[in-house]
Each structure stands twice: as C-alpha cells, then as structure tokens.
Amino acid sequence: MRWDVEAGATWHAVIVDLLARVNFALGDELPDEINKATAPIGLDVTVYLVDHEQRRLWPLPRQGKPPPPPMSVDGSLAGRAFASVHTQVPDRDAVPYRMWLPLIDGAERLGVVEVLVDPPPADPARFQRWCESLVGLLGHLVTVKMPYGDTLHRTRRTRAMSAAGELLTQLLPPLTFSAHRLSISAVLEPCYDVGGDAFDYAVDGPVARMMVLDAMGRGLGASLTCATALGALRAARRDDHxxxxxxxxxxxxxxxxxxxxxxxxxxxxxxxxxxxLLRYINAGHPAPLLMRGAKAVRDLPGGRRLPLGIEDSRIVVGEEILEPGDRLLLYTDGVVEAYDQSGDRFGVERLVDLAERCAAAGMPGPETLRRLAHTVLAHQDGPPTDDATLLLLEWSPQAAERTQL
Amino acid sequence: MNEQIPVPGRRREPASGPHGELGVAVDVDEREDHVLVKVHGVIDFWSAGPLQEQVNWALQGRRPHLVFDLQEVTFVDSTGLGLLVSVHRRAETGGGWLHLARPSPQLRRVLEATNLDRFFHLYADVGSATGDA
Structure with a gap:
C-alpha cells in the first residue's frame, strides 16, 4: 500500500511502532530503531547531538552507513535549526526533500535531526508539522536512554571529562527549562573541566527558584565543596524551607x-x-543584573551576606518588584574576571552590552547564553582558568515560546 | 610595574617570578606583642599551602596576634581568600586576632565583592594595624 505522509493515521502507525521498538533499545540502537519505524513511509532520519561546548553537531552512527561529518553550529543550516529552534529547509524543490529539525527535550537543546523523504511531500507545511511532532518525541527518547549507557554521552564529548566535571555536571538540571510563563537558561564553562561552579532551579506553581554557586579553590576540591553546598541547598528547598x-x-x-x-x-x-516579588540572598557574589525591555536597568544590590560556609546571622533578604517581561541575569565572577593576553578584563560592561543586543534581537535564552559564554572564552584567548557560569531568567510567555518548536 | 602583575587566574604552572617558584615570599618580624607578616607576590591556589606552612608556627602559641601587611600582594584568588579566612578563624579561636593592613586595590575589590570586608579587620596602614600608631 502507498502511505500518505501527510495523513494522521500514517504517523500514528509510525509512532506506535517506534514506541514498541524503543522499549528494549540501547542508546546506540536508537538510530536504527527509528529508521526501521520510519522506513515504511520513506523517511530517512539522522540524529545529531550537540557537544558540550555547543560548537558542533555530531551524528549518531547507523549500521551499514558511513557516518556523515559533524556540522558546525555557527555557519550551517543544521546549526541554524539548533540555534534558532526553528526547522530549516535548504531547498524546497530538491529531491529527496530535506529538512533540519531542532532536537529538544522540553526546551533543552540536544542537537538536530536531518529528515530526508522521497518522493517530496505534496503538502510540505503539514508534513513538517508531523515531522516536528516525531522529532519532539525523539528528543524525549534520547533523554530517556541517556542514563543507561555511555555511547550517547561519548557522542557529546570532544575530549575526556575531568573527574571534577563528571561529578558536578551530573548534579545539574538541564541547561534550559521553559513553562507557560517563563524560560530559564544556563551555561557553564569550561564544560569538560568545571570545578566549583553550579546552578540550579525549580519551578512550582507561581514560584521560580534559581541559584548560581561558585566554590573557592579549583578542580575536584572545589567541585566537592560545591556539591556539598548544592546538596544542602536543594534538600532544604525541597523540604519547603x-x-x-x-x-x-x-x-x-x-x-x-x-x-x-x-x-x-x-x-x-x-x-x-x-x-x-523577587526575594534574594547574595552570599558574596556578583549582584544579579535586572533587564527590563532589552535594557539592563540595574544591579540588585541587596540581600548581602558572607559567603556560604561562613556563618552570618546578619542577613536581610533582598526584595525587588519585577514586571512581566523582565529578565534576570545571574553570573559568577569567572565571567567578568576573564582576562585577555594584555590583561584587559572582560568586565560587566561587555556582558551588559552583549546581553542587551541578544535581547533586542529576540534571541532564544539558551542561544543568548551560548553566545555570551563563547564571547567570554574568545576574550580569554586561551584555556579558561576560572569557571564561568551564567543563568538567565526570562519572565514572559514569548521567551518560553522562543525555546520551543 | 605593570608587567609584574600576573594575569589573574592564568597560572597553570607555578610561577617563576621575583618571589620564587611559588610566586610568594614572606618576611616575618616577631615583635613583643604581635607577629608582623609582610607578604610579597601572589596568594593563590599554588601558593596558599606554602604560605600557610610559614605562618602555622605563629598560630600555635597562646593568643596569637598577627598582622599581615598586604601592600606587596599583587593578586589573591578564592583559595587565597580561603587561607586568610582560615588564619583569621584560627587566630580568634585561640583568643587572638588577625589584622590585615594595606590591602592592594585588587584584594580590596575581591573583599568587597565577597562581603568579606566586613569579616576581616582591615587597616589602612601597618601602624594602626599593630596598635603602634
């Protein structure tokens, strides 16, 4: 029988078959199982995962097929799909018909998916919507399979992770989260050798809680310190403190x-x-930056206390009334204390300038932070020497939508 | 002068600057009622341990009274701050004190950023820190 690639019944059959196939599939078997499910309707699917530095997209190998080369996030159509969280079609008249779709789990950017179909769809818009639904499912499936093997992790690494990095990255929530009213994004560098920095968030009902941490010292010692603080903070928060x-x-x-x-x-x-109402405590950290519209309006100077680990009973929790649409940028000193060869400090002004330009351009939160992190690394023109972490809260449904297909 | 200031955090290997391989040197002046420690160079991840060893003896006695003269300190990182906090704690636990004299601009900035300026006893000159003024 000839399948109608725009019909709901066709996709229903594909998805039911796929769900049955993936139950026992290992992470490295996913690409072949996906293609077995999509082959009856003429779809060829290649999954690419982004590396931790968010610079290149790496294909998951398929049996009997030579792996395609990795794609650069900057300067490829695949990369544009990833960065903008929008499906890209290189040539609407090409045969086979080709699409690049962003692979996301919720709002967490995992990579891209290349879909080829021959013959081309009669109704490309309708076909694209079905493919986006399928790829949305693939994002969830990749995430579900991630903890049970090392193949998917390996694909995302261009070098070995340090013990400190391995410990700490396992403790962190996904880099991006979106709900109806907000989007939260974070980025952490150096991604393979992070020591003392961490971030965390939790959103429950109308309340969003976010934090960034920076432990003293370096390497594994710093990551153990940070892990201890993060564990204690999270446990207290989940105990409703x-x-x-x-x-x-x-x-x-x-x-x-x-x-x-x-x-x-x-x-x-x-x-x-x-x-x-925003309430906050600043334990010896750079002050949060408040952005209204696309403009940084001020630092939030309140809530100051000594660093965590040095008891301080003289705390007054800082308060600020935010407006819908506001953005809040939290960052560790590794961002502003990045130095170039001539000793020029990255500084808050550069951070503000870039954050404002990204906001004015309507860029998705995770892409804003990817660019900020890469700009800091480029300024450092060498290996990063202190951890640099950024967390961006965007309080608007529009910001949430920008992180979704 | 400027070229002697190490680019902060860039050290991957122990420095070989004017203050030896570890980048730090101390002059210890044991006085009647306090110990004056003049620190030169960098207090960071690599030098904090050796520096700690050089001041440990001064913390052993009863009621340790220490003055750190920090004018010649070019850079302090978070490990260096940790060392200062730890010496402060140990001195106070022993019934004594640690006074920090003449913190350099970089150190002053870091102390303010971390709120530790309200934790330490800071003095603009050595005389007032030692009570000699």
Missing amino acids: GLYAMARAADAALIEQFPDLRFVTGVLTELNMDSG
Whole structure:
C-alpha cells in the first residue's frame, strides 16, 4: 500500500511502532530503531547531538552507513535549526526533500535531526508539522536512554571529562527549562573541566527558584565543596524551607564537612510570578543584573551576606518588584574576571552590552547564553582558568515560546 | 610595574617570578606583642599551602596576634581568600586576632565583592594595624 505522509493515521502507525521498538533499545540502537519505524513511509532520519561546548553537531552512527561529518553550529543550516529552534529547509524543490529539525527535550537543546523523504511531500507545511511532532518525541527518547549507557554521552564529548566535571555536571538540571510563563537558561564553562561552579532551579506553581554557586579553590576540591553546598541547598528547598534557612543549611553542611574551612559564594533567588516579588540572598557574589525591555536597568544590590560556609546571622533578604517581561541575569565572577593576553578584563560592561543586543534581537535564552559564554572564552584567548557560569531568567510567555518548536 | 602583575587566574604552572617558584615570599618580624607578616607576590591556589606552612608556627602559641601587611600582594584568588579566612578563624579561636593592613586595590575589590570586608579587620596602614600608631 502507498502511505500518505501527510495523513494522521500514517504517523500514528509510525509512532506506535517506534514506541514498541524503543522499549528494549540501547542508546546506540536508537538510530536504527527509528529508521526501521520510519522506513515504511520513506523517511530517512539522522540524529545529531550537540557537544558540550555547543560548537558542533555530531551524528549518531547507523549500521551499514558511513557516518556523515559533524556540522558546525555557527555557519550551517543544521546549526541554524539548533540555534534558532526553528526547522530549516535548504531547498524546497530538491529531491529527496530535506529538512533540519531542532532536537529538544522540553526546551533543552540536544542537537538536530536531518529528515530526508522521497518522493517530496505534496503538502510540505503539514508534513513538517508531523515531522516536528516525531522529532519532539525523539528528543524525549534520547533523554530517556541517556542514563543507561555511555555511547550517547561519548557522542557529546570532544575530549575526556575531568573527574571534577563528571561529578558536578551530573548534579545539574538541564541547561534550559521553559513553562507557560517563563524560560530559564544556563551555561557553564569550561564544560569538560568545571570545578566549583553550579546552578540550579525549580519551578512550582507561581514560584521560580534559581541559584548560581561558585566554590573557592579549583578542580575536584572545589567541585566537592560545591556539591556539598548544592546538596544542602536543594534538600532544604525541597523540604519547603525559604532562602534564609537554605543558606543556613549550606553553612551547616560546609562547616561540618570541611574543618579546613571552605566557602561558596552564590546568589539564591525566588520569584513569585503572581505578585512579581523577587526575594534574594547574595552570599558574596556578583549582584544579579535586572533587564527590563532589552535594557539592563540595574544591579540588585541587596540581600548581602558572607559567603556560604561562613556563618552570618546578619542577613536581610533582598526584595525587588519585577514586571512581566523582565529578565534576570545571574553570573559568577569567572565571567567578568576573564582576562585577555594584555590583561584587559572582560568586565560587566561587555556582558551588559552583549546581553542587551541578544535581547533586542529576540534571541532564544539558551542561544543568548551560548553566545555570551563563547564571547567570554574568545576574550580569554586561551584555556579558561576560572569557571564561568551564567543563568538567565526570562519572565514572559514569548521567551518560553522562543525555546520551543 | 605593570608587567609584574600576573594575569589573574592564568597560572597553570607555578610561577617563576621575583618571589620564587611559588610566586610568594614572606618576611616575618616577631615583635613583643604581635607577629608582623609582610607578604610579597601572589596568594593563590599554588601558593596558599606554602604560605600557610610559614605562618602555622605563629598560630600555635597562646593568643596569637598577627598582622599581615598586604601592600606587596599583587593578586589573591578564592583559595587565597580561603587561607586568610582560615588564619583569621584560627587566630580568634585561640583568643587572638588577625589584622590585615594595606590591602592592594585588587584584594580590596575581591573583599568587597565577597562581603568579606566586613569579616576581616582591615587597616589602612601597618601602624594602626599593630596598635603602634
């Protein structure tokens, strides 16, 4: 029988078959199982995963096919699909018909998918919507298979991860999260050798809680310190404690665990999206940056206390009323303290300038942060020497939509 | 002068600057009622351990009173800050104190950024830090 590639029944059959196939599939078997499910309707599917540095897209190998070369995120159509979170069609008259679709899990950017179909679809728009639904499912499936083998992890690595990096990256939530009213994005460099930086967030009902942390020291020592603080903060938060108690829990854990004294600087924030009230504690960290419209309006100077791990009872939680549409940028000092060969500091001005331009261009949050991180790395013109972490909260449904297909 | 300032954080290997392989040197002046420690160079991940060893003895005694003269310190990273916090703690636990004199502009900036300026006892000159003024 001839399948109608625009008909719902066709796709229903493909998806049911795919779901049955992936139950026992290992991560490295995914590409072949996907293609077995899509072959009856003439679809050829290649999955690419982005590396941790978010510079190139690497194909998942398929049996009996030579692997295609990796694609650059900057300067390829595949890369544009990834960066813009929009499907790209190189040539609408080409045979076979080709599409590049962003591979995302929720809002987390995982890579891209190349779909080839021959003969070309009669109704390309309708066909594209079905492919986007399929690829949305593939994003979830890749994520589900990720923890159970190392092949998918290996595909995302262009070099070995340090022990410190392995420990810390496993503790972090996905780089991007979006819900109806907000989008949260983060980026962390050096991605294979991160030591003391971390970020975390949780959104429940109208309340979004976000934090960035920067532990003193370097390497594995710093990542153990950071892991201790993150564990204590997260446990206190999940036990329904507020910012003040969370900070005290981190103090207690660090003091108990490290008699030699270790501290962690950080910003803990909590936004109530019903009232607009932002509450925050700044434990010896660069102040959060508030952006309104596409403009950075000011630093939030309140809520200051000593770094976590040095008890400080003199805390006044900072408060600020945010407006819908506002952005909040949290960053560690590794961002502004990046130096070039001549000793020129990256500084807050460059950060603000770039963040404003990305906001004015309506760029998706995760892409804004990818570019900010790469600009910091380029400024450093050498291997990064201090961890640099950025977290961007965008409080608007439009920002959330920009991270979705 | 400027070329002697190491680019912060760029060190991958121990430095070989004017203050030896570790990038730090100390002059210890044991006085009647306090110990004056003049630190030269960099207090960072690589030099904090050796520096700690050089001041440990001064923390052993009863009621340790220490003055760190930091004018010649060109750079302090987070490990260096950790060392200063730890020496401060140990001195106070022992019933004594640590006074920081003449922090360099970079150190002052880091202390303010981390709120640690309200944790330490800071002095604009050595005389007031030692109580000699």
